[in-house]
Amino acid sequence: MVIESAHEFETQDLLLNVGPQHPSTHGVFRMVMQVDGEVVRDIIPYIGYLHRGAEKLCETMDYRQGIGFMDRTEYLAAMNAELSYVMAVEALAELEVPDRAQWIRMILVELNRLSSHLMFMGAFGIDVGVFGTPFIYAWREREAIIDLFEEISGDRMMYAYLRPGGLAWDVPTNFVARCRETLTAVRQGIADFDGLLTKNEIFVARTQGIGFISAADAIDFGMSGPSIRASGVPLDVRREEPYLKYNDVKWDVITHTDGDVYARYLCRLGEMRESVKIVEQCLDRLEPGAIMPEKMPRMLRTPPGEVYIRTEAPRGEFGVYLVSKGGNRPYRLKVRSACLSNLQALKHMSVGQYVADAIIVLGSIDIVLSEVDR
Amino acid sequence: MPTGLLGLNPWLDGVVRLLLIVGLMTVVAMGLIYIERKVLGRFHARIGPQRTGPFGLLQSVADALKLIGKEDLRPRNADPWTFEFGPYMVFIPIFLGFVVQPFMAGFQVRVLELGLLYFVAVSSVSIVGWVMAGWGSDNRYAMIGGMRAAAQAISYELPFVLSLLAVSMLTGTLNINEIVMSQAGVPNIVWQPLAFIIFFIAALAELNRPPFDIPVGESEVVGGPFVEYSGIRWSMFFLGEYASLFIMSILISALFLGGYEWPFGTQLGVGFQLLLTVVKASVLIFLIIWVRASVPRLRIDQLMGYAWKILLPLSLAQILINGFVLVYDLPKIVLTVAGIGGVFALVWLTERAIRRPRSARASAIALSEAAS
Numbered sequence: 001m002v003i004e005s006a007h008e009f010e011t012q013d014l015l016l017n018v019g020p021q022h023p024s025t026h027g028v029f030r031m032v033m034q035v036d037g038e039v040v041r042d043i044i045p046y047i048g049y050l051h052r053g054a055e056k057l058c059e060t061m062d063y064r065q066g067i068g069f070m071d072r073t074e075y076l077a078a079m080n081a082e083l084s085y086v087m088a089v090e091a092l093a094e095l096e097v098p099d100r101a102q103w104i105r106m107i108l109v110e111l112n113r114l115s116s117h118l119m120f121m122g123a124f125g126i127d128v129g130v131f132g133t134p135f136i137y138a139w140r141e142r143e144a145i146i147d148l149f150e151e152i153s154g155d156r157m158m159y160a161y162l163r164p165g166g167l168a169w170d171v172p173t174n175f176v177a178r179c180r181e182t183l184t185a186v187r188q189g190i191a192d193f194d195g196l197l198t199k200n201e202i203f204v205a206r207t208q209g210i211g212f213i214s215a216a217d218a219i220d221f222g223m224s225g226p227s228i229r230a231s232g233v234p235l236d237v238r239r240e241e242p243y244l245k246y247n248d249v250k251w252d253v254i255t256h257t258d259g260d261v262y263a264r265y266l267c268r269l270g271e272m273r274e275s276v277k278i279v280e281q282c283l284d285r286l287e288p289g290a291i292m293p294e295k296m297p298r299m300l301r302t303p304p305g306e307v308y309i310r311t312e313a314p315r316g317e318f319g320v321y322l323v324s325k326g327g328n329r330p331y332r333l334k335v336r337s338a339c340l341s342n343l344q345a346l347k348h349m350s351v352g353q354y355v356a357d358a359i360i361v362l363g364s365i366d367i368v369l370s371e372v373d374r
Numbered sequence: 375m376p377t378g379l380l381g382l383n384p385w386l387d388g389v390v391r392l393l394l395i396v397g398l399m400t401v402v403a404m405g406l407i408y409i410e411r412k413v414l415g416r417f418h419a420r421i422g423p424q425r426t427g428p429f430g431l432l433q434s435v436a437d438a439l440k441l442i443g444k445e446d447l448r449p450r451n452a453d454p455w456t457f458e459f460g461p462y463m464v465f466i467p468i469f470l471g472f473v474v475q476p477f478m479a480g481f482q483v484r485v486l487e488l489g490l491l492y493f494v495a496v497s498s499v500s501i502v503g504w505v506m507a508g509w510g511s512d513n514r515y516a517m518i519g520g521m522r523a524a525a526q527a528i529s530y531e532l533p534f535v536l537s538l539l540a541v542s543m544l545t546g547t548l549n550i551n552e553i554v555m556s557q558a559g560v561p562n563i564v565w566q567p568l569a570f571i572i573f574f575i576a577a578l579a580e581l582n583r584p585p586f587d588i589p590v591g592e593s594e595v596v597g598g599p600f601v602e603y604s605g606i607r608w609s610m611f612f613l614g615e616y617a618s619l620f621i622m623s624i625l626i627s628a629l630f631l632g633g634y635e636w637p638f639g640t641q642l643g644v645g646f647q648l649l650l651t652v653v654k655a656s657v658l659i660f661l662i663i664w665v666r667a668s669v670p671r672l673r674i675d676q677l678m679g680y681a682w683k684i685l686l687p688l689s690l691a692q693i694l695i696n697g698f699v700l701v702y703d704l705p706k707i708v709l710t711v712a713g714i715g716g717v718f719a720l721v722w723l724t725e726r727a728i729r730r731p732r733s734a735r736a737s738a739i740a741l742s743e744a745a746s
Contacts, residue, residue: 014514014518015514016514016515016518017514022596023592023593023596024593024594035518038518038522038674038675125670126592126593127593128593128670128671129584129585129587129591129592129593129670129671130584130667130668130669130670130671131414131584131592131666131667132414132418132667133417133418133667133668136418136419136420137418137419140419196668197670200668200669200670201724201725202585202669202670202671202672203670205672205673205676206670206671206672206673206676354673354674354675355518355594355595356588356591356594356671356673356674357673359593359594
């Protein structure tokens with residue numbers, strides 16, 4: 001055979017459809033990968049499979065009913081999502097939240113951050129290819145936290161426990177003791193993860209130098225949360241615009257400079273340790289008191305106005321933009337999803353790397369599809 | 375013509391032996407599936423199967439019945455012949471490998487003079503089945519999986535065979551039975567620690583067990599070549615996987631751990647010999663399951679690099695050392711010392727290779743710039 005031109009050696013790239021039903025897309029995310037052998041040349045993401053119109057639905061409902069939609073928007077960190085929403089409503093209605101409610105809120109959102117990061121650790125372990133072990137380790141500790149939440153709120157995922165003005169009801173009397181128990185378990189769980197994955201040769205080889213994104217690019221993409229802190233940007237809403245009592249406790253913003261998948265993993269691991277510290281300090285300072293403002297109207301009405309409140313959810317900045325034209329329901333509600341912004345960087349981080357790497361890059365962003373699509 | 379079992383005529387004898395293989399292997403594979411699920415459950419901080427029968431013992435039976443009852447689907451665009459015969463091509467060579475496995479002195483399906491060569495030959499055929507399944511399914515995940523399987527098998531066949539060669543150099547035979555009997559005093563692992571470790575790693579790769587389960591990588595290619603299979607055909611892959619796990623552990627124990635022999639006396643009863651074989655194989659199987667529970671999956675380039683850049687040169691070095699010792703008639707202790715040195719070299723090289731250089735960040739930047 002005579003080879004006439006270089007074109008005879010040219011091969012076509014393969015289009016590989018990943019998702020919406022795929023073990024590693026963490027929900028119903030779909031991406032079409034253009035692969036050349038094992039190397040990813042292009043990624044076309046498709047989102048919207050889980051779009052429920054939650055924002056629009058909230059406009060038809062009372063402020064308190066909207067809380068349920070926030071739970072479902074970010075189901076792995078429902079407390080954090082609720083917090084942004086109720087803080088937005090409080091800002092509009094000019095409600096003062098009692099101290100005790102603030103401390104309890106802080107404990108709950110930090111515990112939820114722990115449970116969400118544990119979920120990440122487990123799912124990420126599976127993405128990297130450990131058969132089940134980290135996943136079930138993660139679920140063991142996450143179970144302890146969820147049990148605690150169940151005792152408090154009566155539900156394991158959709159808590160609807162935070163209310164504009166404070167909390168739905170006070171925590172049980174054994175709350176502090178149960179929290180300390182849970183923290184002991186979680187601290188052990190973090191140590192287990194550290195032992196299982198952090199120094200594992202293959203884990204390091206698989207994650208180091210993969211999915212790099214520079215600080216400048218991360219800012220351009222509007223990333224937030226551990227994903228941007230791993231690139232060396234110390235962006236943390238808890239530090240930038242302290243809400244609740246974050247100024248009254250000692251904690252550090254965990255940053256890494258490598259900007260790769262391993263750094264994102266380490267960031268989350270470090271954040272879990274910080275969360276444990278925060279919760280411990282909160283427990284020490286928790287005092288009896290009211291959990292709702294004294295003059296709480298039976299029907300919550302807000303004066304006209306608009307407000308944007310952001311909090312630091314486990315995946316990044318979870319913002320709620322609320323417009324009111326008076327009355328008892330929002331005129332417009334917009335959720336600023338950290339996952340959506342973080343997901344934009346997927347292509348940037350994974351093109352030119354292997355198929356297996358693209359999977360763990362997606363895992364390292366730690367998306368929740370219901371938050372991306374809403 | 376060798377004399378038949380129980381004095382049967384050779385044809386009938388052949389059939390009896392065949393049934394023996396298939397029956398025994400099926401039972402063993404089902405048992406192993408149960409053991410794996412139970413042991414893995416313990417590693418995962420859970421209990422494992424417990425509802426079907428006492429201690430969940432009937433779980434595999436229930437699974438088998440369910441799989442037989444399932445519909446055997448074939449995608450419309452699949453190539454009928456390659457799709458349907460893929461599982462058999464995986465399954466049959468694995469069962470053929472059973473022929474030469476030594477369980478007790480003089481009890482094998484067939485004692486072959488070139489047993490090792492036979493084993494290597496038949497065991498490498500099953501990769502054809504993987505590629506057939508991957509190609510015939512008309513599914514891109516399956517195809518990527520099949521290609522990965524082929525690449526992996528070709529790479530790891532070399533260190534696999536070379537470390538076998540090291541053992542057969544030492545014992546001077548390819549007959550597995552004789553290799554076992556030559557270890558009545560000291561098992562081969564003492565003389566060949568490096569070859570043992572290389573063989574164990576290569577065997578993991580041959581078995582597609584973690585960390586080398588790249589062809590079936592659940593989180594990437596969703597089961598690879600098996601993705602389109604269902605029911606009985608899928609269960610054949612599964613059965614084949616566990617049958618080969620069993621065969622491989624028997625082989626490793628025969629070649630390196632002394633099989634049915636041990637250092638404390640040679641006149642062992644048949645039952646005791648069988649016990650020794652089973653115990654040694656069980657330890658290896660447990661080890662393999664342990665590895666599965668604790669390590670992540672390698673990436674395809676890391677896997678290939680590891681085979682070609684580290685395992686292959688080291689197994690060649692092992693052969694070279696064996697050659698020196700045999701030719702110059704050096705004392706055997708030289709082998710042990712060199713072997714242990716080799717193991718340290720292996721660990722050091724692995725450590726070096728697997729840790730990315732400090733310039734990881736630079737290379738990542740270069741990659742992302744090249745892409746944009």
